[in-house]
Amino acid sequence: MIEWRDEGIVLSARPHGEDAAVVQLLTRARGRHAGLARGAQSKRQRGTFQPGNRVDAAWRARLPDHLGNLTCEPLTSPAARLFDHPARLDALSAAMGIAEHALPERTAHPAAFEGTGALLDALDGDHWAESLVHWELLLLREVGFGLDLTQCAGGGPNDQLAYVSPRTGRAVSLSKGEPYRDKLLSLPGFLAGYGGGGAHEVALGLKLTGYFLRRHVFHPEDRDLPAARLRVAERFERDAGADAGATLDPAPGTG
């Protein structure tokens, strides 16, 4: 028997048969890993397998390439804290859906695990949307499509980075990018190291990461971004210009 025990974050649980589910976890040491969780649809265990939950997972199989049996003990449940906050709940669903599609199975991505844990903690805070954009950049980096937002691809001044090339994923300065502004993606200030975020900048950030996630992760599979991710972007586009924290979704416990 092959077995391991690790901390994991529940990405999804697909019903299998009457009471089991095929659960996708993002684990610390083994990356995205699936397993059959018996009784996962039962009243007692259903809550354990909500997306975003942290669990203590144990996996057993006869051969390494088997699906294997998974048993999980719940550790924390961030989703329950976000039930009253539609935008944050969508952000949670979006992140779990993106991680499930973007990360390869059974390949360790400790940075993605830590980053996802940090995002789940940040969903309670005021700057949760900026954290989501940062997390999507981290995920793109982890799967080999990282953006270079530190210097101008055209040799312009690095202290005025304002655009991103959709072709190379590299930043472009204001002066070098101005003639091509219609073809470039906007770089929000908070990603370039200046600017305080807010709905407008978050909308730009989500557009930027959404473009590269579509191009590198979802379109090759003939899919679009998860519906929850589209809803998050729509909200920020709708409310761009207003303060995200104040207008969209007050932090849990303050509203």
Next chain:
Amino acid sequence: MAVNEIDKLIQLLGRVPGLGPRSARRAVLYLMKRRDQLMLPLAQAMQAAAEKIRACSECGNLDAQDPCAVCRDPERDRQSICVVEDVGDLWALERTSAFKGRYHVLGGTLSALDGRGPEQLNLDRLVRRVREQGVGEVILALSATVDGQTTAHYIAEKLTAHGVTVTRLAHGVPVGGELDYLDDGTLTAALNARK
């Protein structure tokens, strides 16, 4: 020939939730031994149910008549609609006798995983009922899951423009529940919804 029919019956019964091949075999043997008292009445009842029971065109409930008994009941409060995921949830609420309004069965929740979007749910009819029937309150009785609550928020947003009060079921400590045994998510929800 007879064996084939028994096998077919076992195979079909084995597909019913809660029954596997072994329990289906036991059920078939039990039915065969009580042919007149149970098997034939059961077959007739199933035949009648299959012919007569339809989804209510108003709310989506299952009934032999359309509109269903709940929608036709003049004693029911026509001002409030309770939105549930499935007919099983409607039956659960009816067992409590705590709700005297009418229902609306969505037929599931939004789920990216199962590829279920708003167009797969019975949502347009809900909006139409709210708009045309002067509904004052819509109670969202959906699961305390990520998908259930996402759906609740989606519906609440969709109904905002129609000037209807939208409420949701409270989440928290079940009757007879001890705090020590509750998961942290339930406790957090209970604390947030304290009164």
